[in-house]
Amino acid sequence: MALIGIDLGTTNSLIGVFQDGGPVLIPNAHGSLLTPSVVAVDKDGNVVVGAAAREMALTDPTAAVSSFKRWMGTEKTVEIGKKTFRAEELSALVLRSLMEDFRSQSSETIDEIVISCPAYFNDTQRKATFQAAHLAGLKVDRLINEPTAAILAYGLEVKDDGQFLVLDLGGGTFDVSIMHKFDGVFEIRASSGDNFLGGNDFSDRLGQIMARKAALSFEDLSRGDRVRILRAADKLKIELSMVDEAKFRFPLSGGEIEGHVSRSEFEAACEDLVRRLRHPMERALRDAAIDPSELDAIILVGGATRMPLVRQMVARLFGKFPFTNINPDEVVARGAVIQAALKARDAAVEDVLLTDICPFTLGVGSSRDRPDGQRERIVTPIIHRNAIVPISRSENFTTVSDDQTKVAFPIYQGENLRPEHNVMIGEIEVAVPKGPAGRETISVRFTYDINGALQVEAVVDSNQNRQTAVFANTSGLDEKELARRFEALAAIKLAPRDQQENRELISRAERLYAEALGDDRQVIADGLMRFHAELEDQKIRNLDAVRAEFRRFLDQFDTFVFRED
Structure with missing residues (x-):
């Protein structure tokens, strides 16, 4: 029975399996462990995923799409090759490609699949991730937060107990988690993050510098030229991690552009992005009630943490060099595999105990009286962010109107006092006896488990009338719509593995011919x-x-x- 872990990333995705007591990552058709999270439709209407799709984006940007993880859980759609996709469907195609890589190398039946997601993904985004797995034909019962996965991967390497901060800067998202390890127990103390900050934002800044050096306006360029500059910026960003100054030269529509960029110039342009990195770290430390001096190590995760400006910031803030002995591109996938083994109670990891947290505050919509006599709607927290799960907490509420016969409790996730600025994840309603305002008391209990399922129970104190609802991380679409999308996606055939490398080489040759x-x-x-x-x-x-x-x-x-x- 195979135990599978998947890192479904913004820029690249990976898949691994638990073998011989540890995680083993599986190469794709090109022999690489990293599969670009890019989907394209070729001129014959065939869907292509990975390196070939990334190459196609350079010659025909309208035929490919990337970074769609950033709009998981939204209604946004994109049209490529006369086909319209949501982010969940594009992610499902990436998952299918990864599973084909696994099945090409193993005939084992699958026992457990765990998929990683940013710690700061809200309920809607997590449901969208489960939906992507469903549309890919996978049965997934557990998501794991990316920093938590990294902690698991490092936890099997790091034998000493202590307090650790995990800084996970991927292509499109940024997460911070603080973990306490003691006697084989991994306790997540706090998480924070920014779902719209990642390595791609640093590449954007570098691309703007490169365009300016060539006397071009980045915003006024065609979509194709912007794609080419950003691809070049990704490479230049890697180069500037190793040297103080680098030259660039590459073809663009109408000719070739060239210039040079210094590391100091690049870092100066990214000062506001670096400031954005600091806020989630400070918030996580406050929530965990830990002084920076109490941290035993800083763990870097995600390819963007290779940038010197990130490592220098960490060394400056914490007074110690970060821990980087596992490839930052691979560590989340390895941890997801270990979580699959933990869930399946594999003997190789049976002595490891992991506690996780609820990353967002959970509460109910209620009302309160203002000094001016007016009543305003607010969110009353029941489970606060970074509470260790599983957890159960309750609060009491009273009726607010005379002769009220029912009370509705909308359920929200988020940190804002105002309901409209949080994510509504459902509602529960309970009947109450008629009477004057304030006479009836209703006890509302939230129980949140390690799989992200929230059970809400409302009990009327006077007659013990009770209503219970469970809000699990399942698809946000109704069954009919989900079945329709599954059928449509199942009809899309991905290029066979042995043709993916052919497609990538042909697309590359077509790009080189155009240049x-x-x-x-x-x-x-x-x-x-x-x-x-x-x-x-x-x-x-x-x-x-x-x-x-x-x-x-x-x-x-x-x-x-x-x-x-």
Whole structure:
């Protein structure tokens, strides 16, 4: 029986399985552990996921979409290749691609699947993640917060007890969690974050600098050129993590642009983003009632934490160098696999106990009298954010009108006093005997479990009339709509694994042809024609060798160049 963990990321996604007492990550069709979270539709109407889709985005940005994790749980849709998708459906296609990678290497039946999500995802976003799994045909009972997954992965490596802060900066989201490890127990003390801050925002700033250096307005560029600049900015960002200054040169519509950017110039442009990183850290420390000096280690998670400005900020704020002995791109996936083994009670991890928290305050809509005699609607908290789960808490409420026959309790998630600024996750209603305002008292109890399910019970004290409802992390769509979307998505066939690398190479060759000039164009065209012919030649048995040779051929034309001054 296979125990599966999946890191469903904004920029890249990974899948792993628990084998021989530990997590093992599974490579995709290209031999990489990282599958770009990009979906495209080619000119024949076929859906492509991963590296091939990322290449297609460079030649036809209208045919591909990325960073859709940022709009999980919203009504936003995007049209690519005459097909319209929600973020849940795009995520489902990524999940299907990852599962095909697993099934290509294993015939085991699946026992447990755990998927990671940002700690600061609200109830709506978590339901959307479960919905994505459902649309991919997967049975998933548990999500794990990304920093919690990282803690599990490091926890098996770090033998000493202590207090740890996990800073998780991915492509599109930022999470902070504080954990106390003692006697094999992993206790999450507090979490905070920003669902709209990630490495992509730093790349955007760098792309704007690069455009300005070339006397161009980033906002006025075509969508295709913006995609090319941002792809170049991703590479330049990596280069500037290793050198103080780097040159860039790459093709854009109408010619080639070049220039140089210093690390100090890049960091100056990102000062406000760095300030945004500090606030969730400070909030998590306050909620956990921990002084920075009490932390034993800082753990960095996510590829964007490789930037020197992040590591320098951490060293400056906490007076110690961060802990980075596990690849920050892989640590969440490894932790998700370990959580799957914990859930299945695998003997290899049976001595590990994990406690988690409720990342947002949960409360009910109520009313209160103002000094001017007017009544205003507010949210009364019942379970406060960062409470250790499972947890059960209750509050008493009274009727507010004469002869009231029922009381409705809307249930909210969030930190704002005003109901309209929080996420409403449901409502429960209970009948009460008629009488003067304030006579009837209703006790409302919230019980929140480790799987994110909230049970709400309302009991009328005078007659013990009771109503109970459970708000679980299930799809936000009704069954009919969910079945319709599942059927439509099931009809979409992903390119077979052995064709994904072909598609990626062909898309790359088409991009290089569009960027090239003069004789190089003809050479690339001839090479692409030869590659097509070899793919169709049934006498050729070793297509891996054909692909490897074509990749080497394309490498000589990839003109993106970095040079250190």
